[in-house]
Amino acid sequence: MTAPLPPRHPLHFPNFRAYLVGRFCATLAQYSMMILLAWQAYNVARETMSTGEAAAQLGLIGLAQFLPLFCLTPITGWVADHFDRRIITRLTLALLTLAAAALSFATYEGWVSLPLIFGIAVIVGIARAFNGPAYGALAPNLVPPAVLPNAIALSSVAWQAGDILGKALGGYAYAIEPWAAYALSAVLFAIGLISMMMIGPVPQPPREVGRHPVRQMIDGLTYVRTNRLVLATITLDLFAVLLAGATALLPVYARDILHVGSAGFGHLAMAPGIGAAITALWFSFRPMKSEVGMKMLGSVILFGLATIAFGCTAFLPRDIAVEAGIAALVVLGGADMVSVFVRQSLVQIHTPDAMRGRVSSLSQLTISASNELGEAESGFLAALVGPVAAVIGGGVGAIIITLIWARLFPELRLARSFDPPESGRADSIMEKAQ
Known part of the structure; x- marks a missing residue:
C-alpha cells in the first residue's frame, strides 16, 4: 500500500491556518492603530502649532514606539527562545486590545x-517588542522546512493585506467617527x-540551563555579526528605509x-500595501528561487x-499629483516587499531554531529602527529642511546605501538561492556565537 504524500502547502496545516488568520487580524489592527496615532497627533498638534512643529510631533510619535523596543530587544529575543511563543503572542495581543479600547x-x-x-504609543511599542520575535520564531515551527518559503510568502501576504x-x-x-477607528482596532x-x-x-x-541568561542574550548578536549574509540583509533594510521614510x-x-x-490620506496610506500585497501574493505561488541577493x-x-518620485509630486499640478503619488507609493511597496521576502527567507532559513527568537528580535529592532526611528528622522x-526635501533626499540616500552595501557585503551579491547552509557551517557559526 502506497503511503500518503506529506502535505505540500502551508495551508494544509491547521496550526498555520490559525496563525495566518491571527497574524492578519493583528496586523490589520496594528497598522490601523499606528497610522491613527500619527494622524491624530498631527491634527491635534496643528491646532496650536505650525506645520514644521507639528511634523516634529510625528517624529516624537515614532520615537515613542521605537525606544521601548530598543531597550527591550535583548530581553524579548531571549524570552521568545525560552518560553512558549504562543503564550507570548496571546499576552501581547491582550495588551494591545486594551490599549486600543482605552484610546477609543x-x-x-x-x-x-x-x-x-504618546502614552499609548509607548504601550504599543512595548507590546510589539515582545510579540514580534515570538511571531517570527513561531512560524517555522508550524510547517516543515520544505514548505517554509511558501509559508513566509503567505505570512507576508497576510501582513501586507493587513x-x-x-x-x-x-x-x-477616522473620517467618519474618530473613536470608531480605535474601536475597530480593539475588535x-x-x-x-x-x-x-x-x-x-x-x-x-x-532551553539552555548551563549558561547565564545575559550571555545567551549576547549570543543572538554574536550570531548575526558572525553570519555576514544575515548581517547584510538586516542592516541594508535598516539604513535604506531609515533614510527613505x-x-x-x-x-x-x-x-x-x-x-x-x-x-x-487613506488612499495614500494604503498604496504601498497594495504594491506589497500583489508582490507577496505572486511569491506565494511562484517563490523566488534564483539570484536572490541581486534581486534584493x-x-x-x-x-x-x-x-524620489513620490517626493516630486509636490511640484506637479494638483489634478495629477495625487494619482502620481499613489502610483509611486504602489511601486515603493512592491519593491519593499521583494526586499522583505528575501530578508525574511534568508534569516529564517539560515538561523537555527534555538536562535530564532533572539535573531528575530534583532531583525525586528532593525525593522522598527527603519520604520519608527525613520519616522523620527523624517x-x-x-x-528643518521641509517635507519635500526630506523625502527626496531620503530616496537618494537609500540608493547610495544600497551601492555601498553591494560592495561591503559580496556575500549578498553572491547569494543565489534560499538553500540553507551546510550543517557543518551552521554548527561552526553556532560554536562561535557560544
Missing part, C-alpha cells in the same frame, strides 16, 4: 491629548487573540501639500527611486 473611549469622551497619544486594509480602514473610519486585536489561542502545541527549542510624512503631504484630507539589491534601489528633518 478617551476619544469618544473628548479626553484625547498629545500626552495620552497593512493595506488597516491603513485604509483607519483613515476612512481586530481580540479576533487575533482568539485565533492564536486555537494553535495547538508546537515544538519548542531546548516617505510614508512617515504622509500626514503632511495629505493635509498641507496635496490637500486631500482624511479620505485622501535591485529592489532597494527601486524603492529609493519610487521615494519628522525632524522635515521640520
Whole structure:
C-alpha cells in the first residue's frame, strides 16, 4: 500500500491556518492603530502649532514606539527562545486590545491629548517588542522546512493585506467617527487573540540551563555579526528605509501639500500595501528561487527611486499629483516587499531554531529602527529642511546605501538561492556565537 504524500502547502496545516488568520487580524489592527496615532497627533498638534512643529510631533510619535523596543530587544529575543511563543503572542495581543479600547473611549469622551497619544504609543511599542520575535520564531515551527518559503510568502501576504486594509480602514473610519477607528482596532486585536489561542502545541527549542541568561542574550548578536549574509540583509533594510521614510510624512503631504484630507490620506496610506500585497501574493505561488541577493539589491534601489518620485509630486499640478503619488507609493511597496521576502527567507532559513527568537528580535529592532526611528528622522528633518526635501533626499540616500552595501557585503551579491547552509557551517557559526 502506497503511503500518503506529506502535505505540500502551508495551508494544509491547521496550526498555520490559525496563525495566518491571527497574524492578519493583528496586523490589520496594528497598522490601523499606528497610522491613527500619527494622524491624530498631527491634527491635534496643528491646532496650536505650525506645520514644521507639528511634523516634529510625528517624529516624537515614532520615537515613542521605537525606544521601548530598543531597550527591550535583548530581553524579548531571549524570552521568545525560552518560553512558549504562543503564550507570548496571546499576552501581547491582550495588551494591545486594551490599549486600543482605552484610546477609543478617551476619544469618544473628548479626553484625547498629545500626552495620552504618546502614552499609548509607548504601550504599543512595548507590546510589539515582545510579540514580534515570538511571531517570527513561531512560524517555522508550524510547517516543515520544505514548505517554509511558501509559508513566509503567505505570512507576508497576510501582513501586507493587513497593512493595506488597516491603513485604509483607519483613515476612512477616522473620517467618519474618530473613536470608531480605535474601536475597530480593539475588535481586530481580540479576533487575533482568539485565533492564536486555537494553535495547538508546537515544538519548542531546548532551553539552555548551563549558561547565564545575559550571555545567551549576547549570543543572538554574536550570531548575526558572525553570519555576514544575515548581517547584510538586516542592516541594508535598516539604513535604506531609515533614510527613505516617505510614508512617515504622509500626514503632511495629505493635509498641507496635496490637500486631500482624511479620505485622501487613506488612499495614500494604503498604496504601498497594495504594491506589497500583489508582490507577496505572486511569491506565494511562484517563490523566488534564483539570484536572490541581486534581486534584493535591485529592489532597494527601486524603492529609493519610487521615494524620489513620490517626493516630486509636490511640484506637479494638483489634478495629477495625487494619482502620481499613489502610483509611486504602489511601486515603493512592491519593491519593499521583494526586499522583505528575501530578508525574511534568508534569516529564517539560515538561523537555527534555538536562535530564532533572539535573531528575530534583532531583525525586528532593525525593522522598527527603519520604520519608527525613520519616522523620527523624517519628522525632524522635515521640520528643518521641509517635507519635500526630506523625502527626496531620503530616496537618494537609500540608493547610495544600497551601492555601498553591494560592495561591503559580496556575500549578498553572491547569494543565489534560499538553500540553507551546510550543517557543518551552521554548527561552526553556532560554536562561535557560544
